[in-house]
Amino acid sequence: MKMNLFLLVLAIIGLLSLTTVDAQENRLPLRRIIIGSKSYNEPIILGEMAVLLAEDAGIETQHRAELGGTRILYEALRSGEIDFYFDYTGTLIKEIFDGVLIRNDDELRAALAAKGIRMGKPLGFNNTYALGMKESRAEALGIQSISDLTSLALTNPQVAKLKLGVSDEFIQRADGWPGLQERYSLPFKVTGMDHNLAYRGLESGTIDLTDIYSTDAEVKYYKLRVLEDDLGFFPVYYCVPLYRKELETTAPQFIEVVSRLEGKIDNQAMSEMNARVQIDQVDETRVAAEFLNANLGMQIDLPTDSRWGKLARDLLRTTLEHLRLVAISLFAAIVIAIPLGIASFRYPKLGYVILGAVGIIQTLPSLAVLVFMIPLLGLGALPAIAALFLYSLLPIVRSTYTGLRDIPANLRESATVLGLDQRAQLWQVELPLASRSILSGIKTAAVINVGAATIGALIGAGGYGQPILTGIRLNDVGLLLQGAVPAAILATVVDALFGYAERFIIPAGLRVKAGH
Structure with a gap:
């Protein structure tokens, strides 16, 4: 009965993970232009301009903001994770084509074309x-x-x-x-x-x-x-749009509307927009819309949402995203880690290898693991889920192994005397007796995941890490708390829920023993 309840809890976690995936996917249009941007104000403002221009023309888009630096965005563009982003000519020449002789924009454009990437004309400012x-x-x-x-x-x-x-x-x-x-x-x-x-x-x-x-x-x-750069080391950094070659045939209207920005933004205008966001704490979308209305004669409705209304919607979105990351990674870890813990107990030599491997994984820096996952799984939630899954293995494997190892020998002998085979012993005796330890490991993994999931925002996974990153970028303590406080509350709630679940999963005798 207790194990059936445990399996029911496991099924609920799995259902939650699948539901959050479906809900996330259902919110996205079938075909859209994915616009990326680096993790500072200027590219985000420009990305919002591209979104507004596209939406005004009836083109569906998604802006994946704050994705990191040049390498991440460039590789994401090449792999098809994103379709479009803004970069700088000097950065491309020195960072992407380092060691290749490129003397002007035409040669840079040709080098990019060889990689399946098109480069538009400069927007006008030189952000050196x-x-x-x-x-x-x-x-x-x-x-x-x-x-x-x-x-x-x-x-x-x-x-x-x-x-x-x-x-x-x-x-x-x-x-x-x-x-x-x-x-x-x-x-x-x-x-x-x-x-x-x-x-x-x-x-x-x-x-x-x-x-x-x-x-x-x-x-x-x-x-x-x-x-003063008196030896002339830094090259010219004209801002240019980069996009995948396929857009010329699949979405030529998008390229056309974004080209309206060519030559329209000088250094003073860009600096003023950056100040509006960084100093005046104005939303990037509003700043982008104000510029387009004033300089391109557009009539984009400025956001009119109340601060509290926006806060509520953002909190709901980031909560669902965070739950998605935690639920899927935890469900996968439970399914894999418990059998690994059982194998570690049953086969000591194999267990030495398993426990050593998951222990090593636990010591790897989370940021390094995320970056390593990008070439394999791309950007977004999937690499973050994979990293969280890996970090969840150790507490569950170790707690399963420890719980089985600590079962008194006389209880095992009693099960053998009753004529139970190994499979029956495992399900009817060993796992129920080890359930307190196993559940403790799962709870530890869940709480760790809630906190660790915030770093997934660095690669576009969303969740509570997104307002934390934005708060750091804008020096906005309110935004920092908008991510940090809900994450702490969620971790507390998860811990309490697992504590409550112990009443239904752990045999009564073991609960009494734990109380004493």
Whole structure:
């Protein structure tokens, strides 16, 4: 009876996972243009412009925002995970085609075409890389150019001890720190960090210098000095649309409407839009709509939702997405991990291998696992679910193994005397007796998954991690709490539900023993 209840709980988790999948898929149109964007304000605003232009023309779209850096977006475009996104010519030349001689836009366009990707014309602004530091600090040290950093470091101990913190992408890119350090012979070590957090590091004094984008609103807001690139290291970074070749035949009208942005956005306009989002905390969709209405003569209705109405809808959406990630990964882990735990107990030598393998998996950094999953499973929920599944294995396998191992020998002997075969012993004696330990492992895996699922937002999986990422990007504590608080509440609810389920799954005798 108890095992039947356990199987019923398992079936409910499985049904929830399938239901959330179906609900998610049913919300998406059959054929739509998937627009991607990087994880900072500017590409998200531009992505919203593309969405609004398409919707005005009756074209169905989906915007997968905050997907990471250039490599992730470019590979997603090549693999068909997305159909369209905005990137920068200098980034493409230095990062994607590093080592290939590309001298102008025509040669870059040809190189992309060879990969099945089309490049549109520039939107008008040049968002080049630069180094920036607080104006007051730069003035006090007499730093005007990047070369000054090298020369003054030899004579001024304060300059030699400057703390550099640069974005995680910049620290690895060919057009980033490695090439810059070599060109200028910079004698500094750098620390990698999120691009949005670096500005707060400058303000607080945690770091002295960081990489910036020339159209960033924070340059003016934080009173930064942009150091002159006097040796001309950084290339031109014109913003251009990239899209899959197939769109020319399957959705030519989309390419046509997005081309209306060509040459329409200069540096000042882009910087002002970035400021509207970053400083004034205006929604990206509204900022994009205001620009299109003012500069392209469109009549897009601006969002009129109340703050509380939007909050309620966003909370419902992120909750369903988060439950989807947790339910599917947990269901799959239960189905796989319990048999692995049984096998580990029955066959000790095999168990040594199994427990060692799931233990190693548990030690892998979650971000590294997610990135590794992208080439295999693409972007979105699937790689996040796969990663959560892997992290769920250890607590369930170990608890199953421990529960079976700790069954007293006299109880096993009694089952043998009664004439029960191994299969009957497992289902009628061993698993019921081990149920408290097994359920404890499942509960641990579920609570861990609720917290770990937030990182899935980095690859477009949604859930409570999405408002957390946006809150970091916009320096908005309210958005951070919009993701962090529900995640904590959900973890508490899950823990309580499993505690309640123990009354119906664990044999009464074992519950009494646990109470004592």
